[in-house]
Amino acid sequence: MASKKTEIENMTLEEIKALAEQKVKKEIWEWINGGTETEFTLQRNRLALEKIMLRLRVINGINTADTSLTILGQTVKTPLIVAPFAFMGRVHPEAEIALSKGAEKAGAMMFLGSSSTASIKQVVGVAGTPVAWTSEPLKDREKLFAQIQQAETDGCCAVGLCADDFMGIKIKDRLKPLPNMPLTTEVIRAIRQVTTLPLFIKGIMTVEDALMAVDAGADAIVVSNHGGRVLDCCQASVEVLPEIVEAVDSRIEVLIDGGFRRGTDVLKALALGARGVLIGRPICWGLAAAGAEGVAKVLGIMTGELSRSMMLTNVPHLKNVSRDTIVFDPAVL
Numbered sequence: 001m002a003s004k005k006t007e008i009e010n011m012t013l014e015e016i017k018a019l020a021e022q023k024v025k026k027e028i029w030e031w032i033n034g035g036t037e038t039e040f041t042l043q044r045n046r047l048a049l050e051k052i053m054l055r056l057r058v059i060n061g062i063n064t065a066d067t068s069l070t071i072l073g074q075t076v077k078t079p080l081i082v083a084p085f086a087f088m089g090r091v092h093p094e095a096e097i098a099l100s101k102g103a104e105k106a107g108a109m110m111f112l113g114s115s116s117t118a119s120i121k122q123v124v125g126v127a128g129t130p131v132a133w134t135s136e137p138l139k140d141r142e143k144l145f146a147q148i149q150q151a152e153t154d155g156c157c158a159v160g161l162c163a164d165d166f167m168g169i170k171i172k173d174r175l176k177p178l179p180n181m182p183l184t185t186e187v188i189r190a191i192r193q194v195t196t197l198p199l200f201i202k203g204i205m206t207v208e209d210a211l212m213a214v215d216a217g218a219d220a221i222v223v224s225n226h227g228g229r230v231l232d233c234c235q236a237s238v239e240v241l242p243e244i245v246e247a248v249d250s251r252i253e254v255l256i257d258g259g260f261r262r263g264t265d266v267l268k269a270l271a272l273g274a275r276g277v278l279i280g281r282p283i284c285w286g287l288a289a290a291g292a293e294g295v296a297k298v299l300g301i302m303t304g305e306l307s308r309s310m311m312l313t314n315v316p317h318l319k320n321v322s323r324d325t326i327v328f329d330p331a332v333l
C-alpha cells in the first residue's frame with residue numbers, strides 16, 4: 001500500500017487516468033469509458049458543463065471554504081459521492097471494499113450498486129462512511145423488495161432504484177440485457193412502505209419523471225443519463241437540472257451525475273440547485289490505478305479544486321450556493 005501511495009501521491013487526475021489504462025485489459029477500459037451507440041450523450045454531458053462559466057469574485061473575498069454538508073440526512077465532508085457501479089471486481093481485486101475505504105478517507109458518501117462483488121454487509125462493515133444501496137428495477141418484484149429490506153437491515157443510510165437500466169446497458173453497439181422491467185409509480189409507492197430509510201430514484205432526466213417520483217414518495221432524485229450509457233441523443237444532465245430543480249421546488253433533494261471531472265464542474269451544479277454530485281468514471285480510474293488510495297486521491301483532488309473555486313467565487317459554504325456564482329454561455333444554453 002505504501003509504495004502505491006507514493007506512486008500516485010503527486011499525480012493529477014489525467015495522470016491517474018493514464019496509469020489506470022495501463023492496469024486493466026483493453027476491453028475493461030472500453031467498458032468503463034464508453035457510451036451508448038454514437039456516444040453523443042456521453043459527449044454532451046461534457047459539452048454542457050463546458051458552456052457554464054464561474055464568476056470570479058475577489059474583493060472583500062474569502063480565503064477559507066467549507067465543503068461539508070448533509071446529504072440524505074448524513075453529514076459528509078464533501079458533496080462528491082461515489083456513484084454506484086456494477087462488477088468492480090473487473091477493475092480491482094478489492095472492488096467495492098476499496099471504493100468504501102477510499103470514500104471514507106475522503107469523507108464522502110458512497111452509493112453501492114446491486115451487481116457488486118462484495119455483499120452489502122461486507123461493504124457497510126468496513127465503511128466508516130454512509131453507504132446508500134442502489135437496486136435495479138428487477139422483474140422479480142419480491143426479490144427487489146427483499147433486497148431493499150436487506151439493505152436497511154445491513155445498515156445502509158438510504159435505498160434507491162436506478163430507473164433507467166430496464167433495457168440493459170449498451171456500450172457502443174454491444175448490448176448487455178438485464179433481468180429488469182420499467183419502474184412504475186406503484187412500485188415506488190410499495191417500496192416506500194417497506195422501508196423507513198430515505199428513498200431516491202436515479203436516472204431522472206425530465207420534469208415529468210421528477211414529479212412522478214416526488215408524488216410516489218421519493219426523498220431524493222439523481223438527475224442522470226447513466227453517464228451516457230443507456231440512451232443516445234439525450235440531453236446532458238446539467239442541461240435539464242435547472243428546470244427539474246424549479247419543478248420539485250425544494251420538496252426533495254436533487255443530486256446529479258454525468259461528466260463531472262473537476263471541482264469547478266461540481267460548483268456549477270451546486271449553483272444550479274444540486275445538493276450533491278455523483279462521480280462515475282474518475283472513481284473507476286482511481287480504483288484501477290491504486291485501489292482505495294486511488295479512490296481517495298481522486299475525491300481529494302476534486303474536493304480540493306471545489307474548495308479553491310469556492311474561495312475564488314466568494315462561496316464560503318455550501319448552504320444555498322448563489323445562482324449568481326455562474327453564468328451561461330448565451331451562444332449555447
Ligand SMILES: Cc1cc2nc3c(=O)[nH]c(=O)nc-3n(C[C@H](O)[C@H](O)[C@H](O)COP(=O)(O)O)c2cc1C
Pocket residue numbers: 031032033045083084085086113114115134162202224225226227228257258259260278279280281282284
Ligand atoms: C463501469 C460502470 C458501471 C456502472 N454501473 C452502474 C450500476 O450498476 N448502477 C447504476 O445505477 N449506475 C451504474 N453506472 C453509472 C454511474 O453510477 C453514473 O451514473 C455515471 O457513471 C456518471 O457519469 P460519469 O461516469 O460521467 O461521472 C456505471 C457506470 C460505469 C462507468
